[in-house]
Amino acid sequence: MDSRPRLSERAKSIPASPIRKLVPFALAAKQRGIHVYHLNIGQPDLATIPAGLKALREFKTEVIRYGLSQGDQALTAALIKYYGRLGYSFEPHHIVVTTGGSEAISFAMMAIGDEDDEFIIPEPFYTNYNGFAITSGVRLVPITTSPESGYRCPSAEQFAEKITPRTRGIIVNSPGNPTGAVYTREEMERVAALAREHNLYVISDEVYREFTFDDVKAVSILDIDDLEERAIVIDSISKRFSACGARVGCVMSRNNHLMEAVLRYAQARLCPPALGQVVAAAAYNDESDYIEESRREYQRRRDMVYNRLMDIEGVVCEKPEGAFYCLAKLPIDDAESFCKWMLTDFERDGHTVMTAPGPGFYATPGRGAQEVRIAYVLNCDELEAAMDCLIEGIRAYNER
Amino acid sequence: MDSRPRLSERAKSIPASPIRKLVPFALAAKQRGIHVYHLNIGQPDLATIPAGLKALREFKTEVIRYGLSQGDQALTAALIKYYGRLGYSFEPHHIVVTTGGSEAISFAMMAIGDEDDEFIIPEPFYTNYNGFAITSGVRLVPITTSPESGYRCPSAEQFAEKITPRTRGIIVNSPGNPTGAVYTREEMERVAALAREHNLYVISDEVYREFTFDDVKAVSILDIDDLEERAIVIDSISKRFSACGARVGCVMSRNNHLMEAVLRYAQARLCPPALGQVVAAAAYNDESDYIEESRREYQRRRDMVYNRLMDIEGVVCEKPEGAFYCLAKLPIDDAESFCKWMLTDFERDGHTVMTAPGPGFYATPGRGAQEVRIAYVLNCDELEAAMDCLIEGIRAYNER
Numbered sequence: 001m002d003s004r005p006r007l008s009e010r011a012k013s014i015p016a017s018p019i020r021k022l023v024p025f026a027l028a029a030k031q032r033g034i035h036v037y038h039l040n041i042g043q044p045d046l047a048t049i050p051a052g053l054k055a056l057r058e059f060k061t062e063v064i065r066y067g068l069s070q071g072d073q074a075l076t077a078a079l080i081k082y083y084g085r086l087g088y089s090f091e092p093h094h095i096v097v098t099t100g101g102s103e104a105i106s107f108a109m110m111a112i113g114d115e116d117d118e119f120i121i122p123e124p125f126y127t128n129y130n131g132f133a134i135t136s137g138v139r140l141v142p143i144t145t146s147p148e149s150g151y152r153c154p155s156a157e158q159f160a161e162k163i164t165p166r167t168r169g170i171i172v173n174s175p176g177n178p179t180g181a182v183y184t185r186e187e188m189e190r191v192a193a194l195a196r197e198h199n200l201y202v203i204s205d206e207v208y209r210e211f212t213f214d215d216v217k218a219v220s221i222l223d224i225d226d227l228e229e230r231a232i233v234i235d236s237i238s239k240r241f242s243a244c245g246a247r248v249g250c251v252m253s254r255n256n257h258l259m260e261a262v263l264r265y266a267q268a269r270l271c272p273p274a275l276g277q278v279v280a281a282a283a284y285n286d287e288s289d290y291i292e293e294s295r296r297e298y299q300r301r302r303d304m305v306y307n308r309l310m311d312i313e314g315v316v317c318e319k320p321e322g323a324f325y326c327l328a329k330l331p332i333d334d335a336e337s338f339c340k341w342m343l344t345d346f347e348r349d350g351h352t353v354m355t356a357p358g359p360g361f362y363a364t365p366g367r368g369a370q371e372v373r374i375a376y377v378l379n380c381d382e383l384e385a386a387m388d389c390l391i392e393g394i395r396a397y398n399e400r
Numbered sequence: 401m402d403s404r405p406r407l408s409e410r411a412k413s414i415p416a417s418p419i420r421k422l423v424p425f426a427l428a429a430k431q432r433g434i435h436v437y438h439l440n441i442g443q444p445d446l447a448t449i450p451a452g453l454k455a456l457r458e459f460k461t462e463v464i465r466y467g468l469s470q471g472d473q474a475l476t477a478a479l480i481k482y483y484g485r486l487g488y489s490f491e492p493h494h495i496v497v498t499t500g501g502s503e504a505i506s507f508a509m510m511a512i513g514d515e516d517d518e519f520i521i522p523e524p525f526y527t528n529y530n531g532f533a534i535t536s537g538v539r540l541v542p543i544t545t546s547p548e549s550g551y552r553c554p555s556a557e558q559f560a561e562k563i564t565p566r567t568r569g570i571i572v573n574s575p576g577n578p579t580g581a582v583y584t585r586e587e588m589e590r591v592a593a594l595a596r597e598h599n600l601y602v603i604s605d606e607v608y609r610e611f612t613f614d615d616v617k618a619v620s621i622l623d624i625d626d627l628e629e630r631a632i633v634i635d636s637i638s639k640r641f642s643a644c645g646a647r648v649g650c651v652m653s654r655n656n657h658l659m660e661a662v663l664r665y666a667q668a669r670l671c672p673p674a675l676g677q678v679v680a681a682a683a684y685n686d687e688s689d690y691i692e693e694s695r696r697e698y699q700r701r702r703d704m705v706y707n708r709l710m711d712i713e714g715v716v717c718e719k720p721e722g723a724f725y726c727l728a729k730l731p732i733d734d735a736e737s738f739c740k741w742m743l744t745d746f747e748r749d750g751h752t753v754m755t756a757p758g759p760g761f762y763a764t765p766g767r768g769a770q771e772v773r774i775a776y777v778l779n780c781d782e783l784e785a786a787m788d789c790l791i792e793g794i795r796a797y798n799e800r
Contacts, residue, residue: 004629004657005599008514008568011661014668020469047462056675057457062447064645064679069420099499099647102669114408115515115537131668137515137537168408199405229404245464245674247499257404261411268414268531269502274645275456275675279464 014134018127018360025343026354034347037386039374040339040354042177042239044324046297048279049241049290055282056275067274069267071097071250075277078284079250085287088222094254096262097272097280101207101236101249102132108203108232108251109136111261113168119203120162121171122154124178124327124361124368126205129171141167142363147329147371150318151179153187159194169201169232170194175208175218178327178361178373180302180320182212185219192224192231201258202227205234207249210291212322213299228254237276239324240291241283246276298324301376301383308387309374312394326374327358330394335359335372338397345400346393353389414534418527418760425743426754434747437786439774440739440754442577442639444724446697448679449641449690455682456675467674469666471497471650475677478684479650485687488622494654496662497672497680501607501636501649502532508603508632508651509536511661513568519603520562521571522554524578524727524761524768526605529571541567542763547729547771550718551579553587559594569601569632570594575608575618578727578761578773580702580720582612585619592624592631601658602627605634607649608723610691613699616721628654637676639724640691641683646676698724701776701783708787709774712794726774727758730794735759735772738797745800746793753789 019040026036047053070076076092083090098104113119115137121129123142133140141162143154159170170191174183183191195202204221212218221231236249251262266272302319305326309315314331332338335357346352358371374390376383419440426436447453470476476492483490498504513519515537521529523542533540541562543554559570570591574583583591595602604621612618621631636649651662666672702719705726709715714731732738735757746752758771774790776783 004655005512005568005601007658007661008510008512008517010514011511011664014661014664016664017667020667041466043466045463048464052464053461056459059456061453063445064448064452064643066441066443066644099673100670106669110408110535111411112405112408114410117408128668128670131665135510135665135668168405201405243464244466245671247671247673255404258407261407261414264411264414264416265531265535267417267420268528268535269506270500270528271645271647273499273647273673273676275679276673279675 010134015130019356022340022343022354025340029343029352033350035351036343037351037353037378037382037389039377039386040356042325042375042377043244044239044242044377045379046242046294048243049283049286051286051288052241052243052279052283055278059278064274067271067277069271070263071095071272072274072277072281075281075284078281082284090252093256093259094252096251096259096266097277098249098251098266099272100238100247101205101234102128104234104236104249104251105129105132105203105205106136107262107265108234109133109138110265111258112201113138116166117168118164118166119169119171120159120167123363124151124358126173126177127360130363140363144362144364144367147316147327151176151181151327153183153190156190156194163198167198167200169203171203171205173205175211175322177208177323178325178356180323180325180327182216182218182321185223188219188221188224192221192227195227195230201230201232203232203234207234207236207239208323210240211295211298211324213302214321216321218322230255232258237280237283243279243283246279247273248276248280298376300380302326304380304383305374305376305387308391312391324376326376327361327371328374329370330372332370332394332397335368335370339372341397342393346396348389348392351385351389353386353393355390410534415530419756422739422743422754425740429743429752433750435751436743437751437753437778437782437789439777439786440756442725442775442777443644444639444642444777445779446642446694448643449683449686451686451688452641452643452679452683455678459678464674467671467677469671470663471495471672472674472677472681475681475684478681482684490652493656493659494652496651496659496666497677498649498651498666499672500638500647501605501634502528504634504636504649504651505529505532505603505605506536507662507665508634509533509538510665511658512601513538516566517568518564518566519569519571520559520567523763524551524758526573526577527760530763540763544762544764544767547716547727551576551581551727553583553590556590556594563598567598567600569603571603571605573605575611575722577608577723578725578756580723580725580727582616582618582722585623588619588621588624592627595627595630601630601632603632603634607634607636607639610640611695611698611724612722613702614721618722632658637680637683643679643683646679647673648676648680698776700780702726704780704783705774705776705787708791712791724776726776727761727771728774729770730772732770732794732797735768735770739772741797742793746796748789748792751785751789753786753793755790
C-alpha cells in the first residue's frame with residue numbers, strides 16, 4: 001500500500017498557467033531592485049467604475065445572506081436595462097449570474113457537453129479556456145490562425161474539417177484575447193451558419209464588447225438572426241468596469257431549455273458572490289461615460305503600442321481593433337526564452353518589461369514560438385517606457 | 401437535424417434542489433397572506449460578524465483587482481492565526497481559499513477523483529454534495545444511518561463493505577448537516593483507520609466546528625494522528641460568521657502534493673471573490689465572543705426545538721449535539737407530502753412553517769420518508785411560534 005494516496009489523473013493534466021509561470025522570475029527581478037512593467041496580465045489599471053465603488057461603500061446589511069442561485073434580482077434587472085440600451089431584449093430567465101466569466105464558460109460547457117465532447121475554437125485563444133475545459137471534462141479542438149492573416153476567423157472549410165459526431169459547439173471571442181481581433185458580421189454569420197447546419201451551439205465570449213477602436217463595432221452573436229436556440233453569450237464585469245476581483249459574470253441565452261440546465265448547475269453551488277453583485281448592479285445601472293472613456297483610453301494606448309511595434313524591423317502584427325491586447329510576432333527565436341530573459345538578464349536604467357509568451361495561447365504544440373502578447377494595462381507614460389524596454393530588449397536579446 | 405440542439409446527459413442528471421423545490425408553494429402561501437416561518441434552509445438569521453461588516457465599510461480601493469489564486473495573503477494569514485488559536489499549525493501553502501465551501505468540496509473531489517471514482521458518505525447528508533459530485537463527475541456511495549440510532553457514524557464493517565477499487569475517499573461532516581450529530585473521537589479514529597488501511601483520503605467538512613452543545617466538542621480530522629497525507633479539511637465563513645453570501649471557504653491539507661493539484665484548479669478559475677475575502681480576513685482576525693455567543697444562541701434554540709419535539713407522541717429524535725439542524729422522524733406517513741401540505745392547506749392564525757423533507761438528504765430511494773429537517777435559524781420567539789404551527793400541523797395532517 002502506498003504511504004501517500006494518489007491524485008486524480010485529471011488533476012495532473014491541468015497545465016500551470018503559462019501567463020503565471022514567469023512570475024517567480026519577475027519576483028526575483030524585483031528583489032534585485034528592478035522595476036518590472038507588467039504587460040503580461042489582463043488586469044486593467046483603470047479605476048473601478050465609481051458608481052460600483054460608491055454602491056459598495058453605501059451597502060448596508062445586517063446579514064450577508066445567500067442570494068438567488070440565478071443572481072440577485074437587482075443585478076438581473078440592471079443587466080436587462082444594460083442590454084436594452086444596446087438594443088437586445090431579455091427576460092430574467094434568460095440570465096444566470098455567475099462567479100466571473102470563468103464560471104459562466106464552465107456552466108455553458110457542462111450544460112451542453114458530456115465527457116470528451118468537443119468544442120471547436122480558433123487559436124490563439126484565452127489560456128484559461130484550457131483549464132475550464134479540463135475541469136468540465138470536454139475537449140477543445142483548435143483551428144490555427146496566424147499573425148500574418150491578422151488572426152481572422154477561420155474559413156467555413158476549416159471549421160467543417162474539424163466537425164465530428166462529438167462536436168457540441170464553437171467558441172468565439174470577439175473582440176478577442178489575446179489577438180485584439182474583432183470579427184466582422186460576415187465572420188460571425190459564417191460561424192452561425194455552421195452552427196445551424198451541424199446542429200451546434202455558439203458560445204460567444206463578449207466580455208470586451210465595448211472596447212473597439214476607430215470605427216469598428218463588435219458584432220454580437222445576438223445580432224445574428226435565426227440563432228436564438230444556439231447562441232450562448234458569456235459576459236463579465238471584470239474588464240468592462242475594471243472589477244476583475246469582484247468575480248461577477250453571467251451566462252445568457254434565449255434557449256429556455258438550456259438556461260434551465262445552467263440554472264441547475266448554478267443551484268448546485270448555491271449563489272454567486274453577494275458583494276460583487278452590489279458593485280455589478282450599480283455598474284450596469286450607471287449611464288455615465290465610464291465605458292466610453294475607458295474605450296478612448298485603450299484606443300490611445302493601442303495606437304501608441306502599435307506604432308512603436310511598427311518601428312521594429314521584422315515585426316508582424318495587424319493593427320488590433322479591440323480588447324486591450326496586442327499579439328505580435330517579434331524578430332526573436334523563441335518567445336518563452338525571450339520573455340524569461342527580459343526578467344533574468346535584461347534591464348534598461350533599472351527597468352524591464354514582462355509580457356506573455358505566445359505558445360501559451362495555442363493548443364497546437366510549436367505554434368506561437370515567436371509571438372508575444374502585450375496587454376496595454378498601464379497608462380501611456382508607463383507604456384512608452386515599457387515599449388522602450390521591449391525594443392531595446394529585442395535588440396540586446398538578439399545580440400547576446 | 402433537430403431544430404433545437406441537445407443538452408448534455410449530465411446536465412439532465414442534476415437533481416433540482418429538494419430544499420428549494422417547495423419554494424413555489426411557499427410563495428403561493430405568502431400571496432394568500434400567510435406568514436411562513438422558514439425553517440427549511442441553512443441561512444442563519446444572526447447578524448454577520450461586526451468586525452467583518454466594519455472591514456467592508458472601511459475597505460478602500462481604487463481598483464477591485466484579481467487576487468492570488470490561492471487567496472489573498474491577508475486572509476491566509478488570518479486563517480493561520482485562527483487555526484493557531486485552535487491549536488493547529490499551518491503554512492500558507494497548506495491553504496487554498498475558495499468560492500465558498502461548495503468550491504472547496506468540488507476542488508477536493510476533482511483533485512483526488514477521476515470520472516466515476518467513488519466517495520463513501522454516511523447518509524443522510526448535505527444535499528448539495530450530490531450536485532458537487534455530478535459537477536465533478538464522481539460518485540457518492542451512501543451508507544444509511546437512521547434516526548433510531550441517532551445517525552451515528554457507520555461501523556468499520558459497514559464502511560469496508562462499500563470499498564471498491566474505485567473508492568478514493570470517505571466524506572465526513574461533523575457537526576453534521578442535516579443530522580446535528582457530532583462524531584466522537586472513536587468515530588473519527590474509525591474513519592481514519594479505514595483511510596490508512598485502504599489508502600483513502602478523508603474529506604472532512606468542518607464548517608460547523610464551533611457549534612456544539614453542552615459539553616460536547618467537535619473532533620477535527622486534524623486531531624487524528626498519522627493522517628497528514630490523507631486529511632483534507634473543508635471550511636467556510638458562511639455559518640461561522642453568518643456570511644453565507646460572501647462565498648468564501650477554503651481547502652486545507654498538509655499533503656503538499658495534493659495542495660499543488662488543488663492550486664492548479666484554483667488557478668483555472670483565477671481567484672476567489674475579493675470583497676468576501678475582506679470580510680473573511682477581518683472575521684478570522686477577530687477575537688471577540690462572536691462565535692461563542694452564536695453557539696450559546698444555537699444551544700438555546702436546540703433545547704427549545706428538541707423539547708417541543710419530544711412532547712409529540714411518536715417522534716424519534718436523538719438530541720442533536722451540534723450544527724443548527726434537527727432531523728426528526730415524525731408521526732406522519734410521507735414527509736414530502738406533509739411539508740407541501742403545510743404550505744398549501746394549513747394555517748394557524750395566519751401562520752405556517754416550512755421545513756425540508758427527509759428524502760432529499762438520502763441518496764438511497766425510499767429513505768427518510770417520515771423525516772423532516774428543522775433548521776433553527778430564527779430567534780426563540782419565532783421558533784416557538786413555528787413549533788406551535790408544526791405540532792398543530794402534524795395533528796391536522798393526520799386528521800385530514
